[in-house]
Amino acid sequence: MKFGMKPKSLLLILSLLVGKTMFSQVPELSEKSQISLLTCAAGDEVYTAFGHSAFRVQDSVLGIDVVYNYGTFDFKKPNFYLNFAKGRLIYSLSRSTFDDFLFSYELEKRWIKEQILDLSLEQRNQMFQFFENNYLPQNRDYLYDPLLNNCSSITGTILKNQFGDKVVFDGSYLEKQYTFRQLVRQFLKVNSWSMFGIDLAFGSPVDRKATVQEHMFMPYYAMEQIRHTTLDRKPLLKRERTILDYSEHLNQTFFPLTPLFWFILLLAFTGIITYFDYRHQTRSRWLDFSLMLITGLAGTVLFLLWVATDHTSTPRNFNVLWAFPLNAFVAFIFAFQDKLPQWSTKYLWTALGLIGLMLLLWIFKVQIFSPVLIPLLLTLAIRYVYLIRYSKL
Known part of the structure; x- marks a missing residue:
């Protein structure tokens, strides 16, 4: 029996060998x-x-x-x-x-x-x-x-x-050299959940001017x-x-679905509850627990992003001044005791002072915060001031 190779098979093998050679090195581009x-x-x-x-x-x-x-x-x-x-x-x-x-x-x-x-x-x-x-x-x-x-x-x-x-x-x-935060805000609306989350996670390093x-x-x-x-x-x-060639995508926002709407609603709700608490000389422990637990947990996450990660944009995040991590622990003490502990007044004054310090850092542009936070800061301030008064009863 004669052993031979068909022309088509020979061509196939040759093409594979050539192909292997070609892809083992980068070809030179032409003019x-x-x-x-x-x-x-x-x-x-x-x-x-x-x-x-x-x-x-x-x-x-x-x-x-x-x-x-x-x-x-x-x-x-x-x-x-x-x-x-x-x-x-x-x-x-x-x-x-x-x-x-x-x-x-x-x-x-x-x-x-x-x-x-x-x-x-x-x-x-x-x-x-x-x-x-x-x-x-x-x-x-x-x-x-x-x-x-x-x-x-x-x-x-x-x-x-x-x-x-x-x-x-x-x-x-x-027109000018923008900060990293300003550049991001050019593409996301400030009053959106995505931008609010980014503003929350970003620390002060993003408020320097980009080269x-x-x-x-x-x-x-x-x-x-x-x-x-x-x-x-x-x-x-x-x-x-x-x-x-398509038109630019325009993202429409429905105000009732924005963070500002819900934070204004929270401010109004907290104001009403606090008014009735004042009238009846009582304390809505569930409200205090909720506010302090949520802000404490948020602050804990932000603090971990600051110290325990390799992110370049999350260190030195002074949002932890209002989202105070210790609030998560204090929330349980405030929830299960009708009469506030003796140290609570000092703690609440400290929490108010930290919010004031945050506002100073904002004024002097050490870190730029989301304006959407303003109703939330007022919510916390109203409740802290009431709790200071209540602790003296």
Whole structure:
């Protein structure tokens, strides 16, 4: 029997061998290639509220059209939520075809703008080599930081790492240099539960002014910054075009569902209960227990975010002055004793003093607090003042 190999089988093996060789090293881009920054519009969900940035590499000669996306995370990774709470969330660089990347934004009707970078062939190959090397399994993961190291801020980091001082970010387009908190508030309404939660969790570090490059943690600012960036003293932006043309998503808020509405309601309710307590010379222990337990537990969480995590935005959070962690312990004492203990007056005066100190820090801009807190602070103050009076009966 003769042993031979069919032509089709031979071609298949040869193609696999060639393919293996090609993918073991990064191919050289042709003169037809281009590298661009994609900026995607903000969406309706909180995690899409600031938009998105990604890099695109195209080469019609090699048949390449891929997107390098630094905004990929996996809920199924071990301890995902625990790592999120600790500030040790791992994001990854993913690579997909441009059509696949486009699909989800078409479904959500979010615009995409493309900024083609004016790079020499050598510079394009340098960046392509970097992306491909960065995409290797051992390199693609990075420690995410929502303000300092995210899918958008990494744009400026990559440009600086690749081209050094040849890249100059001109900040003259900025009306002023904003703080990190101000930048976030430009994309989320202050009177929304999401912004209230963020304001609550953010500490005083986010109230410093961001540098020109640090503004790029917001995709919209990264897009604007590319328009005002030079490489080798020439504009980095070659040309710009719109790939998907949809209107900006406008999030409407229904006031009865906002935190301000509910805190005003709580203030009115507490005022009425306190008035009847005063008339009847009594104390609604359930109200005191609820207020002190909730504020105490909130303060405990904020304190742990301050001292027990790696978050860069949650240390030195003076919200713990009104959300006093000790309240969680005192709540049970106040709940089960009709007559308040002797030390309660000093404790309540201290709690009032801490609220006053918080207001001073706000006035002197050591930390900017959510204005939505004002009815809640009044609620606590009314109850603390009444309890001081009641303790003397």
